[in-house]
Amino acid sequence: MEKPATTSAQATALAHLDDIQSSLSAWTRTIFDFGETAWREYQSAAWYVKLLKQEGFSVEEGSGGMPTAFCAHWSNGPGPTIGMYAEYDAVPGNCQDAATVRRPRPGLGEHAGGHTDPHSGLGVASLGGLLAAKAAMQHHGIGGTLRFTGEPAEKVRGSKPIHAAKGYYDGLAGMISFHPFYMLPLCNTARWDTHCGAxxxxxxxxxxxxxxxxxxxxxxxxxxxxxxxxxxxxxxxxxxxxxxxxxxxxxxxxxxxxxxxxxxxxxxxxxxxxxxxxxxxxxxxxxxxxxxxxxxxxxxxxxxxxxxxxxxxxxxxxxxxxxxxxRPGLANHAMAEIAFEALSAVGPPRWDDVANAVAREIQVNAGGTATDEPFIAEMERLIAPQDAEAILRRDLPPSQANSTSDDYTDMSWHTPTARFYVARPALRAAGGHAWPSWVMNALGGIAATIDPMVICASRTIALAALRLLEDKAAREAAMDEFVKRTSGGIGGSSWIAPLCDYEPPIHFRWPEYVTTARGRDWWIPKNTAA
Structure with missing residues (x-):
């Protein structure tokens, strides 16, 4: 497949990402090491807010009444507003160091939080795309606004229904939603018809x-x-x-x-x-x-x-x-094509000899045997959205319009939304050996194995955002489809209104890190010092 041509602004964005590649790697590791879980991502949210302010964004902290959420804006004059976002919550009971052996992060026990999907790479990839789009807008005088929301508690489908109900996705020309993935067929592709459910x-x-x-x-x-x-x-x-x-x-x-x-x-x-x-x-x-x-x-x-x-x-x-x-998700073919065209221009992620050596070391340490090709082959291949859709539908009844779950779906009822996936590192099955969960978690924290995903996703997000900013026809096609699918847009006859009729559930006993006389620890103590 021939790669689509890029505009001069898109080329500038890609060059900017090359310049900050080492920063993206370090930032990914920073959020990975925070390992904060739903509704308690205090360090992670503060880190994003500080960096965004340094980059010239105006930032509303605690957006939607959620202490670990935020909403940032940067404008380069009149023009469309494009949405992107970061997730950064981890999962309790998955504390794993960025290492080739099973061990929790220093000073913690295995019951502490850890990144499984990993949202550490998801958020930083989106941040990279955001900053690259901003650099290109400045260099080429492209008018418009970038909106970047911080979305806590995705693992309990937390912030996006609340942000949606409070209007944080209104007024956007489009939303770009990225998630790491490895399971076929949603690997290096975009969602077509079958979006996530309720x-x-x-x-x-x-x-x-x-x-x-x-x-x-x-x-x-x-x-x-x-x-x-x-x-x-x-x-x-x-x-x-x-x-x-x-x-x-x-x-x-x-x-x-x-x-x-x-x-x-x-x-x-x-x-x-x-x-x-x-x-x-x-x-x-x-x-x-x-x-x-x-x-x-x-x-x-x-x-x-x-x-x-x-x-x-x-x-x-x-x-x-x-x-x-x-709410269940709303498809938008025009946005899916924009995202997949950007991904095609970038090409799939590639894992080099260093990454393969890391993977083989993990294979051995996880009780398996080192193989010549440790990673799943499809991680380095693109699959067209329509082809992925056909495979996905094989196991679903014809009457089922949505499958699986993720709360990006709430965004899709307020603006044309692209949902695309880039492969995350995953070991292929070898000799019937089942890899323990720490393997995936470690691969998501080691720079050699997670950086290819972050780089590919950042480039894709930047190209898609600039396409929406520069190409009025593509932007209008996406909005026309949104209006048609909702029978009139927001408030239309087929539109589903926000379901959030509750306050942010931040006051429950969500697992979190605590500081006691024994030092900083997970709420299930690891430290034994008096």
Missing amino acids: AYAMIYRFICDEPENWVRAGDGAPIPQAHSAVRAPGANDALSMMYMASKALRDSMLPHQGGWSISEAILTAGQATADNLPAGLAEIQYMIRVPTLAMAEQVTAMLDRNAEAAAAMSGCRHERHWVSKS
Whole structure:
């Protein structure tokens, strides 16, 4: 396939990325080492804000009422506004050093946060594309505005439904959404028709604040004299019943195809004293990933019934708190073509001899055998969006319009949105050997293995952004398609309005780093010093 020609502004952007390539590598490692998790990305957000201000951007900190979110703008005069964004949240329980052996980052235990996707590379790649587009706009006098949002808590589909409801994606000529990937067919391509689906996430809180009402007067006491006396079951019992009842009903609620899922996480209350008292507080979070909003509502109704029953059986009351209500994605072929044309001009990422040597070392340290070609071959190949779509549809029923989950979908209802993927480093299967999860996490932090993805994605984002800024016809085609698909644009007859009717869920006991007399540590301590 012949690479599309680039404009002089695009060539300037690519040259700028060559100049800052070493910085991009260092920045990726910085965010990787922060390893901060959902709603608690304090260092990561502050790092982005400081750098953006140094680059001349005006920055709103704490955008949308979220302390670790931001919204940055830079303008070069009248013209269209193009959107890009960074994610930077990591995942609890995945603390891995940027090393070829399994070990947590220095001073931490394996239960701390770590980058799995990795959002460290996602955010810095988008930042690189942003800065390159800015440099080209300045050099060639291209009018327009760049908007760059900081999006915390993607792993719980957190910030984008909130930003969308508060207008942060309105007024854009287009949004460029990038994500690392390695699974076929969405490797080095753009989404075509089948975008990600709906996602609901909520926390059920059980509170036992009136244990004295569990028994009749005279039959016992809330704080009995004898520790064998009757007591209210309490919040832990309610949570356990909720967990088992909802797990047992999964097979009745979900088919065994189509990428549906319900997953849960228990947010602990830190009740480490095993006294003969009922637990006063317990919380469980559910994430529902389904193709349609109707399905999300159906599963939510089932969970509501289970929570009500569990609370009644255990002497508790219950509350439901929303974490996310995210819409399914809206396709835009014109934007997909813009993104894929940019990716084609850049070419797929390439991994050199140094990267291959790192990969072979990991193969051995992970219990496998070093191979001549350690990486998945498709990582260095492009696949056209239409071809990827055809492969993706093979395992989906014709009636299913959306599959899997990511909250970029909320952006797609406010502006024409391109969703594209660049391959992240991943080892190919060898001799039936299953690679442990630390392998992928390490590959996402080691410069030799993650930098090719970051460089390729940065170049693609910069070229796509400049195409939207310079090519009025392409920009108008994308907007015309958006208006047609929504039957009138924002507020049109086929438009889905924001679902966010809740405050940012920042006050829950999300896992985080803490500072105590033992020093800075994860909330599950690793440090043993007094």
